[in-house]
Amino acid sequence: MAKLSNLFNKKQKSKQNDNLRQKLDPSAPKELVICRDYKDNISRIKEEMGNSSDLIIRELKIGPYPGALVFIDGLVDGKGISDFLIESIMSAELPDDNPDFDLFQFLLDNTVAFGSVKTIKNWNDLYDSLLSGCTVIFLNGYNKAISCETRGGDKRAISEPTQQLSIRGPKDSFTETLRTNTALIRRRIKSPNLQVEPMKIGTVTGTDVAILYIKGIANDKIVKEVRERITRIKIDSIMDSGYLEQLIEDQTWTSFPTTFHSERPDVISSQLLEGRVAIVVDGSPFVLSVPAIFVQFFQAPDDYYSRFDLSTSIRLLRILAFLIALIGPSLYIAATTFHQEMIPTTLAIAIAAQRENVPFPAFVEALMMEIVFEILREAGLRLPRAVGQAVSIVGALVIGQAAVEASIVSPVMVIVVSITAIANFSTPVFAMAISARLLRFALMILSAFIGFFGIMIGLMILTIHLCSLRSFGVPYMMPLAPFNWDGQQDVFIRFPVWAMKKRPKFMSKDNRLRTGTNQKPEPPKGDSS
Amino acid sequence: MEKAKISAKQLFVVVVLFEMGSAILVGLASSAKQDAWIAILLGMVGGITLFLVYHRLFVFYPDLPLTSYVQKIVGKWMGRMLALLYIVYFIYIAGRVLRDFGELLTATIYTNTPLIFLITILMITISYAIQKGFEVIARVGEIFFIVVYLMAIAGFFLIIFSGLIHLENLKPMVENGWMPIIKTTLRETLNFPFGEMIVFTMLLPYLNKPEKARVMCISGMVLSGINITIASVINVATLGVDLFVRAPYPLLATVSKIQLAQFIERLDVLFMLYLMIAGFIKVAIFYYAAVIGTADLFHFKDYRKLTLPIGTIVLLAAMFMAQNYMEHIKEGLDVVPIFLHWPLQIMIPVLLLVIAYLRKKISQKQSLADVSQTADGADA
Numbered sequence: 001m002a003k004l005s006n007l008f009n010k011k012q013k014s015k016q017n018d019n020l021r022q023k024l025d026p027s028a029p030k031e032l033v034i035c036r037d038y039k040d041n042i043s044r045i046k047e048e049m050g051n052s053s054d055l056i057i058r059e060l061k062i063g064p065y066p067g068a069l070v071f072i073d074g075l076v077d078g079k080g081i082s083d084f085l086i087e088s089i090m091s092a093e094l095p096d097d098n099p100d101f102d103l104f105q106f107l108l109d110n111t112v113a114f115g116s117v118k119t120i121k122n123w124n125d126l127y128d129s130l131l132s133g134c135t136v137i138f139l140n141g142y143n144k145a146i147s148c149e150t151r152g153g154d155k156r157a158i159s160e161p162t163q164q165l166s167i168r169g170p171k172d173s174f175t176e177t178l179r180t181n182t183a184l185i186r187r188r189i190k191s192p193n194l195q196v197e198p199m200k201i202g203t204v205t206g207t208d209v210a211i212l213y214i215k216g217i218a219n220d221k222i223v224k225e226v227r228e229r230i231t232r233i234k235i236d237s238i239m240d241s242g243y244l245e246q247l248i249e250d251q252t253w254t255s256f257p258t259t260f261h262s263e264r265p266d267v268i269s270s271q272l273l274e275g276r277v278a279i280v281v282d283g284s285p286f287v288l289s290v291p292a293i294f295v296q297f298f299q300a301p302d303d304y305y306s307r308f309d310l311s312t313s314i315r316l317l318r319i320l321a322f323l324i325a326l327i328g329p330s331l332y333i334a335a336t337t338f339h340q341e342m343i344p345t346t347l348a349i350a351i352a353a354q355r356e357n358v359p360f361p362a363f364v365e366a367l368m369m370e371i372v373f374e375i376l377r378e379a380g381l382r383l384p385r386a387v388g389q390a391v392s393i394v395g396a397l398v399i400g401q402a403a404v405e406a407s408i409v410s411p412v413m414v415i416v417v418s419i420t421a422i423a424n425f426s427t428p429v430f431a432m433a434i435s436a437r438l439l440r441f442a443l444m445i446l447s448a449f450i451g452f453f454g455i456m457i458g459l460m461i462l463t464i465h466l467c468s469l470r471s472f473g474v475p476y477m478m479p480l481a482p483f484n485w486d487g488q489q490d491v492f493i494r495f496p497v498w499a500m501k502k503r504p505k506f507m508s509k510d511n512r513l514r515t516g517t518n519q520k521p522e523p524p525k526g527d528s529s
Numbered sequence: 530m531e532k533a534k535i536s537a538k539q540l541f542v543v544v545v546l547f548e549m550g551s552a553i554l555v556g557l558a559s560s561a562k563q564d565a566w567i568a569i570l571l572g573m574v575g576g577i578t579l580f581l582v583y584h585r586l587f588v589f590y591p592d593l594p595l596t597s598y599v600q601k602i603v604g605k606w607m608g609r610m611l612a613l614l615y616i617v618y619f620i621y622i623a624g625r626v627l628r629d630f631g632e633l634l635t636a637t638i639y640t641n642t643p644l645i646f647l648i649t650i651l652m653i654t655i656s657y658a659i660q661k662g663f664e665v666i667a668r669v670g671e672i673f674f675i676v677v678y679l680m681a682i683a684g685f686f687l688i689i690f691s692g693l694i695h696l697e698n699l700k701p702m703v704e705n706g707w708m709p710i711i712k713t714t715l716r717e718t719l720n721f722p723f724g725e726m727i728v729f730t731m732l733l734p735y736l737n738k739p740e741k742a743r744v745m746c747i748s749g750m751v752l753s754g755i756n757i758t759i760a761s762v763i764n765v766a767t768l769g770v771d772l773f774v775r776a777p778y779p780l781l782a783t784v785s786k787i788q789l790a791q792f793i794e795r796l797d798v799l800f801m802l803y804l805m806i807a808g809f810i811k812v813a814i815f816y817y818a819a820v821i822g823t824a825d826l827f828h829f830k831d832y833r834k835l836t837l838p839i840g841t842i843v844l845l846a847a848m849f850m851a852q853n854y855m856e857h858i859k860e861g862l863d864v865v866p867i868f869l870h871w872p873l874q875i876m877i878p879v880l881l882l883v884i885a886y887l888r889k890k891i892s893q894k895q896s897l898a899d900v901s902q903t904a905d906g907a908d909a
Contacts, residue, residue, distance in 0.1 A: 450639070459659060482671065
């Protein structure tokens with residue numbers, strides 16, 4: 001206690017003593033104010049960063065006044081610093097014999113040739129800007145510092161998307177840099193209503209996060225909810241948007257994704273335009289968007305770039321594929337184990353003949369094949385690219401031909417497993433596809449117990465579960481349950497663009513009109529030739 | 530009571546699925562032979578009249594379920610006894626419906642599987658839904674509604690294109706006079722399924738727009754009545770009167786007759802899908818009503834604690850209410866309507882309405898008297 005009261009008393013005294021006190025008692029709270037003597041500041045930085053080799057301190061003189069430039073090598077644009085900062089500071093011509101001359105203001109106004117310049121008064125801000133790539137200038141005799149926006153260094157260039165591919169449509173994708181990502185979105189939505197709210201998460205990593213939404217379109221309630229959930233987070237680090245996703249989602253106990261993520265700026269932009277909120281995390285090329293609904297995971301970007309009849313049929317195909325991926329093997333198990341009468345007679349005989357030499361029941365056979373396939377898939381993902389080819393050949397040979405010839409599995413089973421696997425890849429968003437992959441095993445077990453009844457029980461529990469989910473307060477099965485007619489324009493049938501008149505009701509409450517009237521294209525009238 | 534709110538659309542969907550429920554599966558009104566459809570329509574009209582009684586009660590007490598307002602109408606102790614009686618009734622009917630579905634499954638597809646196994650699994654699924662609350666049940670209902678309708682439309686066209694419909698089977702109409710039809714109506718179709726709307730007295734307070742309750746419920750009843758009628762007409766037209774009367778599950782017999790293009794056949798799986806959905810909704814509604822009724826009567830804050838115990842009771846009731854299927858059916862046709870449905874669906878609600886009406890009249894008179902007294906006082 002005595003120490004603490006001492007501490008408060010000392011605060012009244014000169015700030016020169018602060019460093020000393022720090023040395024004596026490292027557990028004491030650090031004094032936040034910058035010292036007047038620039039040398040003290042420099043030694044403090046050096047001490048606190050442990051003489052890190054990437055910390056560059058350049059002492060210089062501006063006329064007669066000493067000062068120092070501090071920045072972190074690798075985070076800054078080195079050429080910019082030497083050209084526009086050091087050069088201009090050193091060549092500055094100071095006005096003579098002016099009693100009111102303020103060097104600090106002079107530097108801010110006349111010399112520092114950078115777009116964004118800030119005055120810093122405490123150490124927290126100083127470290128924030130220093131470690132995010134700004135250059136800090138200390139001047140002797142001032143208890144404040146100048147921070148110049150000199151962010152730079154190496155970053156990955158914008159490349160083609162690797163996860164969510166499309167035939168038609170833009171080919172750029174997000175990178176690991178937050179500013180690049182927000183720029184990619186802003187380039188598409190040139191409206192002052194697009195808001196970018198900055199935040200910082202991670203007590204150690206101090207990761208930059210930005211919440212994006214379009215004012216007037218996004219539902220204020222949802223924006224507020226997102227903001228609250230993000231500010232509530234107390235964690236040491238955020239490595240990817242995946243961390244954030246798990247910290248803000250509504251329900252942990254579900255295999256279905258309740259937040260949407262994409263690496264495509266066009267997808268995120270269109271989500272914003274529907275009234276959703278996007279969350280960009282620095283260091284992650286995947287941008288989150290919330291609220292997410294179930295049907296959204298079956299909408300590929302292509303759907304909107306090609307004509308509606310084609311995209312509708314492809315989308316229906318995709319939904320069918322999802323169902324196959326979910327219940328394909330369990331249907332096979334149920335039909336061969338319990339409901340042989342459902343299969344046409346000739347096919348039933350053929351299957352029975354093939355299965356004659358297989359020693360396992362259908363369930364074990366299916367389970368084996370599925371697990372082997374999942375292993376192959378995971379191995380294919382992790383293997384160095386050079387060996388990847390070998391694995392696929394071995395996989396195809398081993399689980400395809402050899403297993404059948406060795407009478408471990410029947411050929412029909414191989415077909416079922418392959419179709420299931422292929423079908424699984426047609427879901428546009430991986431998070432949804434992997435959910436089907438997992439649930440498939442549960443359904444297989446149910447169908448091995450009681451056939452179709454088990455599958456239906458499984459699907460029913462799934463339906464109940466899906467209906468009970470919410471994403472940021474929006475029911476997950478919207479617009480199917482609760483049903484609304486407006487929402488149907490983009491569920492099973494993708495309406496023509498001119499007919500998608502309104503934004504989804506559950507996202508934006510007031511500003512819902514998307515198109516003008518009479519947007520349907522028509523041939524010119526009165527031209528009969 | 531749970532803090533749930535459902536929309537008018539959701540109420541409609543739940544009513545339709547609930548009413549169609551098992552009525553479409555069993556040979557409803559088969560004692561009226563080829564005139565079953567007339568009995569169904571008459572039952573529907575009677576059911577709507579009954580519903581108006583329930584609705585009137587709801588208008589008197591728009592925020593309360595049956596188990597609460599019954600205590601206000603006939604007094605605390607009498608009311609509590611009645612509420613308990615209704616809870617037991619809901620549990621019993623839930624058990625009956627569950628047994629119906631279990632029997633259907635064991636009789637048709639799972640001939641070697643023990644009944645208890647099948648209905649336990651079904652019950653676990655339903656308990657899960659109850660645990661999630663009524664809003665979720667309503668949403669699940671919406672999805673199932675779409676599935677059922679797609680299936681029904683597909684099945685309807687398949688039957689027509691298979692050339693199975695022989696409308697002459699419906700003739701002669703009213704062969705034995707109106708008496709058997711009216712008898713069937715009063716003993717069967719009025720109570721089951723239309724009188725079962727009594728369970729919605731527990732659920733109407735959840736509606737977000739109470740003024741729409743009447744329109745939505747009645748239109749739901751009409752739609753389901755029409756559907757059951759169509760199903761019954763198709764059954765008779767496809768199977769003929771003899772088979773229709775004898776078959777325990779005429780719709781299953783009809784569906785398994787579908788044969789088209791040497792490819793579409795054995796559509797029993799469609800039937801089973803419907804069976805599961807209908808069973809789910811119907812048991813879930815009764816079960817849920819019993820659960821929230823108990824929570825309401827015994828002042829439980831969280832109804833979820835009751836899901837498991839009441840679920841177990843429903844399951845045991847379903848298991849032990851009858852030795853075998855014949856006994857189950859006999860009870861259902863001869864005992865339950867007279868001793869359970871008639872008193873609980875018709876007599877008590879009508880009586881309650883009369884008492885509630887009189888109470889209101891008296892209290893109005895009293896307040897009028899008070900007003901006139903004060904007016905007199907002012908005059909003096």
